[in-house]
Amino acid sequence: xxxxxxxxxxxxxxxxxxxxxxxxxxxxxxxxxxxxxxxxxxxxxxxxxxxxxxxxxxxxxxxxxxxxxxxxxxxxxxxxxxxxxxxxxxxxxxxxxxxxxxxxxxxxxxxxxxxxxxxxxxxxxxxxxxxxxxxxxxxxxxxxxxxxxxxxxxxxxxxxxxxxxxxxxxxxxxxxxxxxxxxxxxxxxxxxxxxxxxxxxxxxxxxxxxxxxxxxxxxxxxxxxxxxxxxxxxxxxxxxxxxxxxxxxxxxxxxxxxxxxxxxxxxxxxxxxxxxxxxxxxxxxxxxxxxxxxxxxxxxxxxxxxxxxxxxxxxxxxxxxxxxxxxxxxxxxxxxxxxxxxxxxxxxxxxxxxxxxxxxxxxxxxxxx
Amino acid sequence: xxxxxxxxxxxxxxxxxxxxxxxxxxxxxxxxxxxxxxxxxxxxxxxxxxxxxxxxxxxxxxxxxxxxxxxxxxxxxxxxxxxxxxxxxx
Numbered sequence: 001x002x003x004x005x006x007x008x009x010x011x012x013x014x015x016x017x018x019x020x021x022x023x024x025x026x027x028x029x030x031x032x033x034x035x036x037x038x039x040x041x042x043x044x045x046x047x048x049x050x051x052x053x054x055x056x057x058x059x060x061x062x063x064x065x066x067x068x069x070x071x072x073x074x075x076x077x078x079x080x081x082x083x084x085x086x087x088x089x090x091x092x093x094x095x096x097x098x099x100x101x102x103x104x105x106x107x108x109x110x111x112x113x114x115x116x117x118x119x120x121x122x123x124x125x126x127x128x129x130x131x132x133x134x135x136x137x138x139x140x141x142x143x144x145x146x147x148x149x150x151x152x153x154x155x156x157x158x159x160x161x162x163x164x165x166x167x168x169x170x171x172x173x174x175x176x177x178x179x180x181x182x183x184x185x186x187x188x189x190x191x192x193x194x195x196x197x198x199x200x201x202x203x204x205x206x207x208x209x210x211x212x213x214x215x216x217x218x219x220x221x222x223x224x225x226x227x228x229x230x231x232x233x234x235x236x237x238x239x240x241x242x243x244x245x246x247x248x249x250x251x252x253x254x255x256x257x258x259x260x261x262x263x264x265x266x267x268x269x270x271x272x273x274x275x276x277x278x279x280x281x282x283x284x285x286x287x288x289x290x291x292x293x294x295x296x297x298x299x300x301x302x303x304x305x306x307x308x309x310x311x312x313x314x315x316x317x318x319x320x321x322x323x324x325x326x327x328x329x330x331x332x333x334x335x336x337x338x339x340x341x342x343x344x345x346x347x348x349x350x351x352x353x354x355x356x357x358x359x360x361x362x363x364x365x366x367x368x369x
Numbered sequence: 370x371x372x373x374x375x376x377x378x379x380x381x382x383x384x385x386x387x388x389x390x391x392x393x394x395x396x397x398x399x400x401x402x403x404x405x406x407x408x409x410x411x412x413x414x415x416x417x418x419x420x421x422x423x424x425x426x427x428x429x430x431x432x433x434x435x436x437x438x439x440x441x442x443x444x445x446x447x448x449x450x451x452x453x454x455x456x457x458x459x
Contacts, residue, residue, distance in 0.1 A: 125425075126424075157398060157425075158400065160397075160428060162428065163428070164429055165429055178397055181400055201399075201400070202401065202402060205373055275372060280375055280377075281376065330444050332443065332444060333442070333444055333445065336373075336421070337373045337401065337419070337421050338421060338442060339375060339379060340438060340442040340447075341380055342380070343443070343447060345376060346376070347448075
């Protein structure tokens with residue numbers, strides 16, 4: 001057991017294989033071949049993404065297979081790196097790993113992949129898995145001191161949430177330089193003698209980035225919403241005056257559509273229109289989007305349709321707004337600028353109202369039948 | 370500069386001026402330019418309301434001058450915390 005690892009403020013006991021020499025397997029699909037180095041055969045990868053890689057990206061963006069989209073942690077050679085080449089540190093979420101190697105097209109470097117349990121850099125850093133201990137462990141396990149003659153690592157800036165540069169230096173001898181926030185800037189950063197412009201150090205949240213988050217939000221919304229929809233149909237079928245199928249359709253369909261409208265408001269409208277929706281709290285933004293979409297889709301029915309009572313129609317509104325507010329609020333978890341205490345404050349204030357709204361709406365629906 | 374701003378005056382970010390040695394790491398790692406180093410070579414929280422409590426500054430401060438309650442900032446994680454449920458949120 002390495003004595004320097006024992007000095008780290010790690011959870012005791014230190015894992016038995018911490019720091020033990022290990023290279024990633026060359027059998028992984030994306031590995032081209034191996035390079036012989038002083039430490040053995042290091043798997044070599046390229047910058048070109050295969051159709052299989054891209055298909056995997058598309059699937060995880062739709063929340064499919066997101067728990068198991070990993071690469072083995074350890075050292076990889078990108079292109080033809082040498083003893084002077086940069087070492088870029090990343091997470092073992094395959095999407096992250098693929099985007100990194102693609103952004104280094106035409107370049108050679110070493111890539112040190114940390115075991116973040118298949119989670120991206122920023123989330124893993126928040127959880128501590130993209131952290132000081134794992135980085136020091138992985139440096140040790142990859143015998144980096146025998147691979148390169150310099151003692152520098154480039155760590156993504158967002159990894160700083162979990163990595164303490166001064167501790168990594170102390171325990172491994174390697175100096176951490178924080179690279180740019182965005183992979184798009186990595187080549188400019190490297191070409192500029194590892195200097196980041198102030199803009200490279202800011203995390204923005206532009207439309208394109210919000211857009212790619214929408215499919216996962218929708219899938220999570222449907223996962224929560226479908227059981228409630230089933231409940232509405234059941235309630236309507238059982239309590240309605242006509243036969244089960246007729247009543248279920250007549251009185252179960254509208255609240256279900258109202259719920260889906262609420263989901264659309266919170267999972268699609270809020271992310272896409274975020275900066276233009278009034279209010280700072282996401283629960284409020286959700287509510288406003290819900291109100292807008294409900295008005296758009298339900299107003300004619302609300303005003304002119306006669307086969308449903310007013311009480312019943314009001315129940316649809318309550319259901320839509322409470323769900324819209326809930327999912328709008330849930331989007332804070334995928335955003336890049338909301339604080340823990342801010343979200344907590346929002347939640348304590350709005351969850352009671354959301355619960356009352358949904359439960360109240362459901363009771364109103366039952367009463368109307 | 371970052372266009373997005375969340376709720377005002379809610380963050381737990383604090384910086385002990387006495388302990389600060391002006392190394393500037395906080396201003397390097399912060400994704401929202403919360404810190405600037407002033408003329409006395411001390412870190413100041415110039416944009417405190419832009420803080421998202423990620424904890425990168427606290428993690429990289431060599432003297433422990435910065436403190437912030439940094440944790441799982443997601444709804445699921447906070448619900449777990451409020452209900453006393455252990456374990457990760459995702």
